[in-house]
Amino acid sequence: MNRKEARPAREVVVPGDLLDEGDLRPGNGTYVLDGKVYASRLGVKNVFSGTVSVIPLKGRYIPTPGDMVLGMIVDIGPSNWLVDINSPYPAPLHVNEVPWKVEFGDTSRFLKIGDMIMAKILMVDESMKIQVTMNDSGLRKLEDGQIVEIAHSKVSRVIGKSGSMIQMIKNMTDCRIFVGQNGRVWVDGDVENATVAVDAIKMIEREAQTSNLTERVKDFIGSVIEEEG
Numbered sequence: 675m676n677r678k679e680a681r682p683a684r685e686v687v688v689p690g691d692l693l694d695e696g697d698l699r700p701g702n703g704t705y706v707l708d709g710k711v712y713a714s715r716l717g718v719k720n721v722f723s724g725t726v727s728v729i730p731l732k733g734r735y736i737p738t739p740g741d742m743v744l745g746m747i748v749d750i751g752p753s754n755w756l757v758d759i760n761s762p763y764p765a766p767l768h769v770n771e772v773p774w775k776v777e778f779g780d781t782s783r784f785l786k787i788g789d790m791i792m793a794k795i796l797m798v799d800e801s802m803k804i805q806v807t808m809n810d811s812g813l814r815k816l817e818d819g820q821i822v823e824i825a826h827s828k829v830s831r832v833i834g835k836s837g838s839m840i841q842m843i844k845n846m847t848d849c850r851i852f853v854g855q856n857g858r859v860w861v862d863g864d865v866e867n868a869t870v871a872v873d874a875i876k877m878i879e880r881e882a883q884t885s886n887l888t889e890r891v892k893d894f895i896g897s898v899i900e901e902e903g
Contacts, residue, residue, distance in 0.1 A: 687713040693726045701727030702736050718827065735761045735826040735856040737804055741795040742813075744821060744858035745806065747787050752779045757793065760826070760856040763802045771796065771807035773814075790816040792852060792860070819850070819862030822872050824879040826857030831882040832875055839878065839888060846895045847871040870898050 687693065693704060694711040703715045704727060713719070717728040737743070737759060745765065749756035757765045767785075769776040774784050785791065792814055796807040808814070824832065833840050833853055844851050849863030849871045861871050874891050881887055 685719045686717070687719050687728060688716050689713055693719055693728070698726040699724055701725040702738070703728030729827050735759065737761055737763070737765070737795045737798050737856070739795050739798055741855040742852075743793055743795060743806070743856040744816075744852065744854035744860055745791050745793050745856075747785050747789045747791070750782050750785070750787060752781065755781060755785050757791065757806055759793070759795075759804075759806065760823070760858060761804075763804050765793075765795075765804045765806045767791075767793065767806050767808065771805070771809055773808055785815060790821060790860075792816065792854075816860060819860050820868065820872070822859040822861060822875055824857050824859060824875065826855065828879045828882045829853060829855055829857060831887070832859065832878050834888065839891070842888070842892060843871050843874050843895065846892070846899065847874075866902055867899075870895055870902075873898070 691713045692710060693713055696709040696711065698711060698721060700706050700711045703713060703717055704711050705714045711726055713728045715728055720727050720729050743759045745757035745759045747755050748758045753769050755767045757767050759765045769781065772784065776784055791808060792812065793806040793808050794810050794813060795804065797805040831839070840851055840853055843849070847863060847867040847870050849861055849868055851871065852860040859875055861868050861875070863871065874895050877891060877894060878887065881890070
């Protein structure tokens, strides 16, 4: 991209700022007054699929149906597990939403407290009752690798446009990486390369608002790998 044609910075809004005249649906972090949509919290304006929302600059992750997340099992019942998804709201996982045939009362044989899983947000209702599922391609219990926690508001920067940033990190470090929308990232690979990938992800989190970030991350990874080589 031509340096003279750099994209404008994403718009930061404060409570009460006008987001839309009424053409878009109101999403998380907004309210409607006289048919217009306003920001209800400090954050970054985000428009996606006809919905305008405000991504908080700080705070806990607010789940949206379809989000891919990394969760930790924190409680077990006879027919479900309770999953910590880095959100203020509990997220139950029912035995019908896992890729195994689980008999009533046999849940602890499949997932134990402290286990990490890849999951998808299946449902969120108006009262913030949440359901998650593992019945989708690639979702599973994690047996290896490491988890990195970042601000969930920086996830889109770590992924990059059309997945370009995270694909570059995968290619340069030869690591498997899964980025959860809830601000948890799974990294698995050779110990030294995985460390480089983690450091790159943390660099993106720290410097998310700066320009030419992709090139600087590329240079960082390249220089570290060259030193180690």
